[in-house]
Amino acid sequence: MAAITHSDIVKAPKALLHDHLDGGLRPETILELAGEIGHELPAGDPAALGEWFVAAADSGSLERYLETFAHTVAVMQTAESLHRVAKECALDLAADGVAYAEVRYAPEQHLERGLSLDDVVDAVNAGFVEGSAEAAALGRPIRVGVLLTAMRHAARSQEIAELSVRYRDAGVVGFDIAGAEAGFPPTRHLDAFEYLQRENFHFTIHAGEAFGLPSIWQAIQWCGADRLGHGVRLVDDITRTPGEDAVLGRLAAYVRDKRIPLELCPSSNVQTGAAASIAEHPIGLLHDLRFRVTVNTDNRLMSGTSMSREMALLSEAFGWGWAELQWLTINAMKSAFIPYDERLEIINEVIKPAYAKLLG
Numbered sequence: 001m002a003a004i005t006h007s008d009i010v011k012a013p014k015a016l017l018h019d020h021l022d023g024g025l026r027p028e029t030i031l032e033l034a035g036e037i038g039h040e041l042p043a044g045d046p047a048a049l050g051e052w053f054v055a056a057a058d059s060g061s062l063e064r065y066l067e068t069f070a071h072t073v074a075v076m077q078t079a080e081s082l083h084r085v086a087k088e089c090a091l092d093l094a095a096d097g098v099a100y101a102e103v104r105y106a107p108e109q110h111l112e113r114g115l116s117l118d119d120v121v122d123a124v125n126a127g128f129v130e131g132s133a134e135a136a137a138l139g140r141p142i143r144v145g146v147l148l149t150a151m152r153h154a155a156r157s158q159e160i161a162e163l164s165v166r167y168r169d170a171g172v173v174g175f176d177i178a179g180a181e182a183g184f185p186p187t188r189h190l191d192a193f194e195y196l197q198r199e200n201f202h203f204t205i206h207a208g209e210a211f212g213l214p215s216i217w218q219a220i221q222w223c224g225a226d227r228l229g230h231g232v233r234l235v236d237d238i239t240r241t242p243g244e245d246a247v248l249g250r251l252a253a254y255v256r257d258k259r260i261p262l263e264l265c266p267s268s269n270v271q272t273g274a275a276a277s278i279a280e281h282p283i284g285l286l287h288d289l290r291f292r293v294t295v296n297t298d299n300r301l302m303s304g305t306s307m308s309r310e311m312a313l314l315s316e317a318f319g320w321g322w323a324e325l326q327w328l329t330i331n332a333m334k335s336a337f338i339p340y341d342e343r344l345e346i347i348n349e350v351i352k353p354a355y356a357k358l359l360g
């Protein structure tokens with residue numbers, strides 16, 4: 001079957017669980033905001049700047065990939081800039097046909113010019129509200145939920161967990177930890193995760209991206225993560241022998257049995273060296289073995305990508321048609337952090353009717 005085209009995928013509703021606010025700015029916006037504060041950038045026009053981000057992030061190492069965020073975080077230090085970036089994020093995702101998105105960022109990285117943690121969250125939330133309203137008026141409705149991230153090398157996770165819970169009825173739907181993985185195991189933040197569990201709150205943990213099974217095991221069995229950010233290294237616990245069924249180790253079997261969602265980010269993984277290419281990405285195997293697989297962008301700017309592009313790449317690499325794209329979309333929606341009845345409503349009112357038409 002011919003791969004589904006990017007322009008057809010744009011028209012289909014999609015659900016996105018793993019997208020970083022500071023990894024999705026428009027290059028033009030970075031240039032304008034940097035100009036206002038005198039921040040020096042590595043390129044002077046939008047096209048060249050976009051290319052610079054992709055090339056610099058294309059490093060084969062998560063640590064070097066993360067260095068590129070210095071330029072986006074630098075221009076997101078005022079309420080106005082945070083509001084603008086969040087508003088444009090909602091508009092860009094909606095224009096790409098994303099019907100539901102969970103967007104994450106680390107409030108502690110936006111305090112350099114005097115904002116408080118609450119100021120940061122208020123500015124971003126207001127931007128999402130405005131962007132979503134504008135998108136709906138343009139005929140592209142989108143629901144955006146926020147995840148607050150704590151940086152795993154820092155020591156503010158308890159504070160950010162409390163901030164998340166405080167804003168749980170005001171746009172924040174979950175919590176996350178991100179940043180360099182090697183040397184910073186999730187158990188460093190056990191207090192925060194235990195607090196969140198006591199509060200009946202939801203969280204995901206970046207794990208199994210640059211570091212392997214111990215990080216995934218800790219995230220689930222010590223910290224109680226609802227979902228795995230990436231989790232791609234779970235394949236290290238699956239034995240494949242040509243001509244025979246794959247054999248799952250204890251951890252892989254547990255993740256599959258419990259239907260723990262994997263927030264897979266194909267292009268990002270190729271850039272950081274977690275996968276050799278899209279065609280060789282473990283998403284093919286994990287799909288065949290019926291894990292709770294979801295597809296995500298991670299950082300649209302650093303990967304020069306979008307939700308529709310990620311799906312088009314997978315359709316091309318694995319021959320996936322509308323049935324698989326619907327499966328991925330419903331998997332994501334089932335795994336969202338908003339209440340069950342609201343998830344069902346999007347599945348039944350938005351996703352299923354649209355894919356029923358596409359499936360013919």
Ligand SMILES: O=c1[nH]cnc2c1ncn2[C@H]1C[C@H](O)[C@@H](CO)O1
Pocket residue numbers: 020021022023062066069073104105106109149178179180206209268298299
């Ligand atoms: O893929 C990732 N792995 C670990 N950390 C990441 C990834 N993408 C972005 N981050 C970091 C850099 C951002 O500044 C931070 C908050 O969004 O999260």
Ligand SMILES: [Zn+2]
Pocket residue numbers: 018020178206229298
């Ligand atoms: Zn990420």
